[in-house]
Structures are given as C-alpha cells and as structure tokens.
Amino acid sequence: MIEIKNLHKSFGEEKILKGIDFVFETGKTNLIIGQSGSGKSVLLKCMLGLFTPEQGTIEYDGDAYSSFNEEQKRDLRTKVGMLFQGGALFDSMTVEENVMFPLRMFTKTKKKDLKDRVHEVLERVNLNDTGQKYPAEISGGMQKRVAIARAIVNRPKYLFCDEPNSGLDPHTATVIDNLIHDLTVEYDITTVVITHDMNSLLEIGENIAFLKDGVLAWKGDKTQIFKTEDETVTDFVYSSDLFKKVRVAQQRGI
Amino acid sequence: MNYLQSIGEYLLMIKGVFGRMTKGSVLKELIFKEIDELVVGSLGIVAFLSFFIGGVVALQTALNLSNPIIPKSLVAFAARQSIILEFSPTFISIIMAGKVGSFITSSIGSMRVTEQIDALEVMGINSLNYLVFPKIIAMLTYPFVIAISMFLGVLGAYTSAVLGGFVSSEAFITGLQEDFIGFHVFYAFFKTFLFAFILATIPAYHGYYMTGGSLEVGKSSTTSFVWTSVVIIVTNYIVTQLMLS
Numbered sequence: 001m002i003e004i005k006n007l008h009k010s011f012g013e014e015k016i017l018k019g020i021d022f023v024f025e026t027g028k029t030n031l032i033i034g035q036s037g038s039g040k041s042v043l044l045k046c047m048l049g050l051f052t053p054e055q056g057t058i059e060y061d062g063d064a065y066s067s068f069n070e071e072q073k074r075d076l077r078t079k080v081g082m083l084f085q086g087g088a089l090f091d092s093m094t095v096e097e098n099v100m101f102p103l104r105m106f107t108k109t110k111k112k113d114l115k116d117r118v119h120e121v122l123e124r125v126n127l128n129d130t131g132q133k134y135p136a137e138i139s140g141g142m143q144k145r146v147a148i149a150r151a152i153v154n155r156p157k158y159l160f161c162d163e164p165n166s167g168l169d170p171h172t173a174t175v176i177d178n179l180i181h182d183l184t185v186e187y188d189i190t191t192v193v194i195t196h197d198m199n200s201l202l203e204i205g206e207n208i209a210f211l212k213d214g215v216l217a218w219k220g221d222k223t224q225i226f227k228t229e230d231e232t233v234t235d236f237v238y239s240s241d242l243f244k245k246v247r248v249a250q251q252r253g254i
Numbered sequence: 255m256n257y258l259q260s261i262g263e264y265l266l267m268i269k270g271v272f273g274r275m276t277k278g279s280v281l282k283e284l285i286f287k288e289i290d291e292l293v294v295g296s297l298g299i300v301a302f303l304s305f306f307i308g309g310v311v312a313l314q315t316a317l318n319l320s321n322p323i324i325p326k327s328l329v330a331f332a333a334r335q336s337i338i339l340e341f342s343p344t345f346i347s348i349i350m351a352g353k354v355g356s357f358i359t360s361s362i363g364s365m366r367v368t369e370q371i372d373a374l375e376v377m378g379i380n381s382l383n384y385l386v387f388p389k390i391i392a393m394l395t396y397p398f399v400i401a402i403s404m405f406l407g408v409l410g411a412y413t414s415a416v417l418g419g420f421v422s423s424e425a426f427i428t429g430l431q432e433d434f435i436g437f438h439v440f441y442a443f444f445k446t447f448l449f450a451f452i453l454a455t456i457p458a459y460h461g462y463y464m465t466g467g468s469l470e471v472g473k474s475s476t477t478s479f480v481w482t483s484v485v486i487i488v489t490n491y492i493v494t495q496l497m498l499s
Binding site: 048050073074076077078080082084085086088089090091101102104105106160 | 276277279280364365368369370372373375376377378379
C-alpha cells in the first residue's frame with residue numbers, strides 16, 4: 001500500500017501539486033487520471049523519488065519515504081517496477097538481456113537460474129520466442145510486454161506504469177491492460193497506472209484518483225466514475241464522442 | 255552565466271561518475287564493450303589518416319628544402335617532431351572528437367530521449383557511473399591508439415620520402431634518431447591522457463544533460479564536437495606552455 005498525505009510540489013512559483021491525499025491499495029490497479037498538466041506525472045515522479053515534495057509524506061507500507069536513508073531508498077527502488085510510456089528498453093541489449101538486467105544488477109543468482117527466471121517471465125507475458133531479438137525488431141505492443149516483463153522480473157512490491165497504452169491499437173491496449181491487472185492480482189502488488197485511456201478505466205479502474213489543477217478532484221472506482229454527476233469528472237470522462245453517445249444511451253435507458 | 259552553470263554541471267557530473275559504483279561484473283563487461291566501440295573501432299581511420307598525413311608532412315618538408323646546405327635528414331627529423339609532438343596526440347584527438355565524441359553524445363542523448371536513463375535511475379542505478387565511468391576507463395587505452403598513430407605516421411613519412419626518392423633510407427633513419435628527446439614522448443603521452451579524459455567526459459556531458467527530442471540529439475552532437483575540440487586545443491596550449499617552454 002502507498003499512502004500519500006497532503007503532498008505539495010512546486011517548480012519555482014508554479015504550484016503543481018496542491019495537497020494531495022490518496023491511498024493506493026495493494027492487489028488493485030490504482031489509476032491516476034486527469035488532463036495534461038494536471039500533475040499526474042509529477043505525482044508519479046514524487047512517488048518514485050525522482051522529485052522531492054516540499055510538503056507532505058509518501059508512505060510505502062507505513063514507512064515514510066522522507067525518513068529513509070540512502071541505503072533504504074536504494075533498497076526500496078529494488079522493490080519497484082516501472083513501465084515507461086515508450087517502454088524505455090535498452091536498445092543495445094536483446095529482449096532477454098533487457099529482462100535479465102535488474103536481476104543481474106541486484107542479485108547474485110547463477111546465470112542459469114537468471115535465464116530460467118527470464119524465460120518464465122517472458123512466457124508469462126506471452127513472448128516465448130523473442131528472447132534473442134532486439135527491441136527495434138519487435139512491435140510496439142511486444143516492446144510494452146517486454147517492458148512489463150522487465151518491471152516484474154525482480155518480483156517488485158510496487159509497479160508504476162506511465163501511460164502503458166499510448167501508441168497502441170485498441171486490441172493491444174486491452175491486452176496490456178489485462179496483463180497489468182492479472183499480474184497485480186497474481187503477485188499481490190500495488191500497481192499505479194497513469195492513463196488518459198477511457199478504455200483502461202473500464203477495464204482495470206479498481207481505484208481511481210482524478211486530478212485537476214494539482215488537486216484530487218474525485219476518487220472512486222470504475223462503476224462509480226460512469227455514474228457520477230460531478231461535472232469536473234464527467235467533462236473529462238465524456239470528452240470523446242464515443243463516450244458521449246454511451247452516456248446519452250445510458251441516460252435514455254438504452 | 256550559462257558557461258559558468260555548464261562548468262558547474264560538468265564538475266557535478268564528474269563527481270557523480272565516481273559516486274556509487276555499478277556492480278563489478280557488469281562494469282567489467284561494459285568496459286570491454288566500450289574499448290571495442292571507442293578504441294578498437296577507431297583504429298582503422300586513425301591508421302589511414304596517420305599513414306597518409308605522415309607521408310604528406312615528409313613530402314611537403316622535402317619539397318620545400320631547396321637549399322643544398324640543409325641536410326636531407328631534416329625531412330625525417332621534421333616529420334618525427336611534428337608527428338610525435340602535435341599531429342598524433344592533438345590532431346588525431348580532434349578527429350576522435352568527431353568520431354568518438356559524437357558517438358558518445360548521440361548514444362547517451364538517445365537514451366535520455368527514450369527514458370532509458372530514467373529507467374536506470376528508477377532501478378536505483380547510478381546512471382552516471384553506469385554510462386560514463388566505463389567510457390573513461392576504456393579511454394585509458396587511447397594512448398595505445400596514439401602510439402600506433404605515431405608509428406604509422408613515421409612509416410608514412412619514410413615511405414613517401416624514401417620511395418619518392420627525396421631522401422635515402424640511411425639519411426632518413428639518421429634524421430629520425432637526431433636530437434631525440436625522450437621527454438617529448440612523455441609530454442605527448444601525458445597530454446594524450448588528458449585528451450582521453452576530455453574525449454570521454456565532455457561528449458557524455460552534452461548527451462546526459464540534453465533535453466528535447468531526436469533533433470536535439472543531432473544538435474547536441476555538433477555542440478559536443480565544437481566544445482571538445484575547443485577544450486582539447488586550449489588544454490594543448492596550456493600543457494605545452496607548462497611542459498615545454
């Protein structure tokens with residue numbers, strides 16, 4: 001569980017996060033949604049320790065990040081898996097080497113055991129025969145799955161995903177969403193997903209934080225978000241024509 | 255002010271490079287990979303340039319020695335001095351700023367653009383140490399490239415001067431050994447070590463701290479080449495003043 005209390009972050013005079021409180025629950029896919037510039041990425045970077053907040057705390061399973069010494073911070077980072085928007089796979093390494101990378105860096109496991117674990121994880125994300133390929137030789141969806149495999153290979157306690165569906169077709173996006181959800185349940189981890197994708201809300205929105213102008217404007221789950229009458233949320237959720245039509249149909253009882 | 259800020263950032267980067275170390279076994283592999291890419295990969299162009307520039311230096315000297323009082327062995331002496339003192343250590347380093355420097359800037363810059371550096375940081379890895387330290391260690395072997403360049407430069411000079419019929423083989427060998435000062439070789443290799451450090455770190459700085467997209471990667475590579483060359487030339491001047499004057 002990750003608990004955020006009264007989190008503030010500014011860049012110069014500009015206040016980005018203005019006192020956010022939220023609990024990201026373990027075993028659930030926690031979604032952060034909001035328009036561009038609402039503070040989602042800054043919140044994520046604060047949680048990852050890449051930005052230091054001016055005020056407020058971030059607690060990982062009850063322990064405040066700000067109270068950690070350098071060794072504890074490093075230790076925490078070994079328990080974090082991160083899926084970047086573009087995958088952030090290392091171009092110079094094969095798929096297998098990419099997935100093996102966190103294990104090589106932080107464990108003293110024998111190479112054979114490392115390979116076994118890598119194959120196990122690649123099989124879990126349905127990428128059995130791509131181990132020897134380079135990232136440039138596989139599709140965007142496959143790259144995302146490799147990035148997920150790399151993020152979970154170390155059996156993390158916390159998984160962060162920054163717009164995992166960006167640039168993917170709807171079918172592949174659903175595959176990625178379901179994979180993230182299934183892994184969250186299977187590994188019993190705390191997963192935090194930043195997304196703009198309304199399909200992701202429908203698919204995996206078990207605990208949703210809606211940010212607007214640096215404040216938590218709404219929280220709930222996927223069933224609640226499509227029923228809420230809160231205009232700040234509906235303006236965002238029903239901004240696409242498709243969802244507008246769905247809403248009209250819902251209101252007409254179709 | 256921007257220059258001062260850049261110098262400060264560069265120094266902080268150097269501090270970061272020697273901060274928390276990457277796992278030894280991983281580092282060893284990275285160092286060998288960098289030696290292969292940065293040093294071994296440059297041998298061909300360095301050999302080609304050194305041989306032909308050495309040849310041209312000898313040719314130009316021979317063609318301009320029209321006075322019969324001046325001994326022909328001076329061709330070899332002039333070629334040796336210019337190759338050992340300046341051509342091999344300094345001008346090959348400037349060529350390397352274009353080849354190796356651009357490669358370092360663009361490879362690190364691409365990693366920045368595609369969030370690969372962020373991925374390293376999130377994993378708890380000191381990205382500066384992981385990316386730059388192996389390059390610095392790999393470039394410690396750079397003086398071997400310069401030694402090869404010196405040898406091939408002199409060989410090129412011998413070939414053009416002797417086979418071109420300007421100097422006899424004996425006169426060339428005599429000129430090559432004339433007034434030889436061992437300290438000059440030490441001076442050449444001392445500054446080569448400094449240039450190696452510059453070649454590894456300035457391009458790395460331009461790649462690591464770049465912002466933007468792929469267009470900026472190209473711009474950073476160009477800026478990196480300009481600044482690496484400028485720093486090499488200025489360092490060369492200062493070292494020469496301090497050691498030879």
